[in-house]
Amino acid sequence: MSTLHEQKTVVLVVEDEGLIRIDAVDALSDAGFELLEATCGDQAVAILREREDIDVVFTDVHMPGSIDGLALSKKIRDEWPRIGVIIASGIARLTEGSLPSRTVFFEKPYEHDQIIGAVNCLTGR
Template identity: 35%
Template structure:
């Protein structure tokens, strides 16, 4: 039995942070798409239905935050795993959209992998 690879979209406006997490996830065997804004990520999500997880910063440039992106993704693609991250914002469970995870920065890449992998793969 061959499992489909995990396909994640990283949404991070800081290029060095984005490049680092993309590289680490690719090294772990994850297929990665990347976006520098939440607005850009919606185009990537629409064009790539195989994306199974979104890992996004909360504070983003453009017309929407990572939290707003999470709400849009949750409503349009309920099966997608969503995880928010931030170095500055501390969110409580009640402040998150339904079934959205949160990892504060700085984060351990193993923690990110546990969030984006379906439970059967962990």
């Protein structure tokens, strides 16, 4: 008799500010998710191209490199439409109408419970 193991939700956190990234990774890891990290949109795209098990990308808007969080969310929608996206920013104010489908926006500072709830909502878990 084989036992079924529920696969952990995989979340890619994309944040250039180290302390903010570590804080988010710790909170999401404590909630039982498997975590990956990227420091910019370009690195996130490389990871997305290598991995097929990513369920949600949690990204900041303003980051160094050739792709910011909003452009990253649009790229994800075009190339990996099954992946949910959470965008956070302390500067930009995004409305639901300006976001791609399956994308949620939070203003910084956000509560960890908000992000955990959004991951669960986007993955249906």
